[in-house]
Amino acid sequence: MKTDSKCVLAKVAPEENGENRGMATMICPVCGKRIRETNLERYFEDNSENTIELCTDCREEFEGDNDLQIDSDTLDGDIYGKLLNFASTITIDEESQGINDLTAPVVATALGGDAWQSGGGIWLIVKRTTDGRVVTISPEVVNEYSNEEAFEEDRPKISLVMS
Numbered sequence: 001m002k003t004d005s006k007c008v009l010a011k012v013a014p015e016e017n018g019e020n021r022g023m024a025t026m027i028c029p030v031c032g033k034r035i036r037e038t039n040l041e042r043y044f045e046d047n048s049e050n051t052i053e054l055c056t057d058c059r060e061e062f063e064g065d066n067d068l069q070i071d072s073d074t075l076d077g078d079i080y081g082k083l084l085n086f087a088s089t090i091t092i093d094e095e096s097q098g099i100n101d102l103t104a105p106v107v108a109t110a111l112g113g114d115a116w117q118s119g120g121g122i123w124l125i126v127k128r129t130t131d132g133r134v135v136t137i138s139p140e141v142v143n144e145y146s147n148e149e150a151f152e153e154d155r156p157k158i159s160l161v162m163s
């Protein structure tokens, strides 16, 4: 398989049920949206095999950002480079990274703890151990408190800074 960094290709979305058989659903590699394969747009670099796939919304956003109009699926190197830059710098599926309102409950369940939102939209995993300690996990720091009281007063016994 070619792992050319000058290509941005869509992945096939996993089937949710049997109803859409024969109509592949793709995931736009730029915005992460699920789209019909027939709605996926494919652009090629002139005189090369480099390919970028993305959805119509993302292509229109690119055109707007760069004040240009793509009128062919074969792009000259200059425009291809711009589109590649656009397609590869946008964070794919930001929601699935770090600890946030979507991931915190999943992590909490896995650890047998609770997801808890502190001020400023920061999510914590709060795990209470059978011997009465409280462990909190956030993207920045893991704290261990000797007991519930120490947790409420924010006096960690051990504080491990993650970043």
Ligand SMILES: [Zn+2]
Binding pocket: 028, 029, 030, 031, 032, 033, 054, 055, 056, 057, 058
């Ligand atoms: Zn898109």
